Amino acid sequence: MDNHLLVELLTDSGTRFGNLSSNVLFPESEDEVVAIVTEANQSGKKISIMSGGTKLGYGGLKSDYDLTLSLRKLTGIVEHTVGDMTVTVKPGTKIRVLQTYLRQYNQMVSLDPAFPSASTIGGVVSANESGPKRLKYGSARDHVIGMRVVYPDGKVIRTGGKVVKNVAGYDMNKLIIGAMGTLGVISEITLKLRPIPKYTSLVTLTVREEALEELKAFTKQIQDSLLEPVSLEILSPSLSDLLFNKKEYSLLIALEDVKKAVKFQEAWIDENKPSEAVFSIHDHTEDFWQKFSDLAPNALTDFNEITQAVLKVGTKNMDVFPLLQECSRIQHEGEVRITAHGGAGHGLSNIVISGNSEKVVRVIQHIQAFSEKLGGYAVAKHLPIELRKQLNVWGPQSGYLKLFKGIKLKQDPKNTLNEQRFIGGI
CATH class of the missing domain: 3.30.70.1430 (Multidrug efflux transporter AcrB pore domain)
Incomplete structure (x- = not known):
């Protein structure tokens, strides 16, 4: 898709969700990012930053930026060290594209954010996103070991490193991750990898509301046991109805290990489950999680009048x-x-x-x-x-807000990057 058509597509989303200028630039290299950011900072222009565009409706009360810097064309694998189980990737790379590439090496990034076919690794890291498998694998913050970041003044810094044991710059990593692009433009990300599990399973326990307390007690029992579930995700009856045609509460228990260990855990759950719970094992787990990850609306798919x-x-x-x-x-x-x-x-x-x-x-x-x-x-x-604009989208002000504002002032005194996009109007 050429830039003109892409801008037209994004304009509809930007009008509705904000966080986007009609002047969208598509740099294809870090040097181009540096040039754009430096010029904007020196001339007092305000930049909004986007990657895939799914999160335009996330945070922010501003729609009159001078320009939008899209990382959509900064894509691809920079370096993949199979033996060290690390990969360095550009921020506009879509999650599903990255996982498909890694699959041929029997490796994966252990992240399961929403909309993997459209979400990019840069957007996921900037928002510190995660999914149900956060229980075992953690959030984006737990997988990033290094980044290259373009500061508002055009300076490029490296945080962390390219090997798992290198923790230099670790605190800077944590500041950038989840900051919604307010501290710098991520131009490169290094992630630690895991081998693809040898066997996966999805167990569901379904109960009526009267037995919900028993299910709650059982989830505690699981967490106190030797079981190692990847997820313990409870679904509301309306969502359970949508996925399983059952208007009851469902507990999703994802298991990943060698087959013998998974089968042992399935048997333990069946034997110890609450008496009122209906036990099921679902095949085609990958298909299920793909469907699950695309359930919620995002700025590129939400064109409903409702x-x-x-x-x-x-x-x-x-x-x-x-x-x-x-x-x-x-x-x-x-x-x-x-x-x-x-x-x-x-x-x-x-x-x-x-x-x-x-x-x-x-x-x-x-x-x-x-x-x-x-x-x-x-x-x-x-x-x-x-x-x-009618809500406090970030909830009540955090006790850390003063600290956040101080960091923003130090890093970006002219409010060049993603002004008003983060908590407290930062």
Whole structure:
């Protein structure tokens, strides 16, 4: 697709979701990124940064940037050291393209973010994204061992290294990852790899709401046992209905190991499961997780007249149960549609809300308040910009906000990069 057609496609998303200028530049090298950033910084221009474009509805209240720097054409494998199990890749490389390349070497990046066919490694790292398998493998922050970053003044720095044991610059890695592009433009990322599991399985336990407390107790039992689940993802009845045609709560237990170990764990779960739980083993696990990862809307697919929102909620791990019960209660009221899933091992939940704009905003505010009562937070990670302006999309101000602002001021005193994109309007 040529640049003109691509800009036309992005303009529709940018109008609705913001975080995008009509003046989109597509550098094809780090040197071109340096030249664009340096000129903008010196002339006082404001740049928004995007890669694949799926996260245009994530954070930010600004739509009048002077230009957008797209990393879409900075793609490809820079270096792959098979023996050291590391890969260095450019930020515009799509997750699925990277995984397909690594598969021929029986290796993988242990990340399962949403929309892998469209999401890029640069966007995933900038947002510190992850999926249900975060329980075993962690988030993007746990896989990055080094980066090249273009600072707002045009200086290029390397954080970390290209081998797993090299921890030089590790703290700088952690600052850049999850900063939503507000501190620098990532031009190269080095990741640690894992071998592809020899055998995978997906077990589901399905219960009615009356038996949910028993399922909750069982998830604790699993975590106290010798089992090593890759995910313990609880689904709301509406999402379970969508995936399995069962309007009940479902627990997804992903297992990855040699076949004998997986079969042992399957048998243990079946033997110890709550009496009310329906036990199932699902074939074609890769197909299921691909379908699961594409469930929520994103800025490149959401052209519906009905408003759609995605919330990322963080709570204590066992508090995903009352959170999903609350979502189910709202769903039963019938004013909006809600599908939700949460990690009973890591405490992160994703909630998709669809309906009338006014009602969607009201439900988001309710879930934010509900999450705060649980000692957690709720972030709007996909929502049209006009509705984001009606909300505190990042939730209550963190006690770390002053520190964040100080870091931003030090790194980017002119607010050149992604102004207002991150927490507290940074």
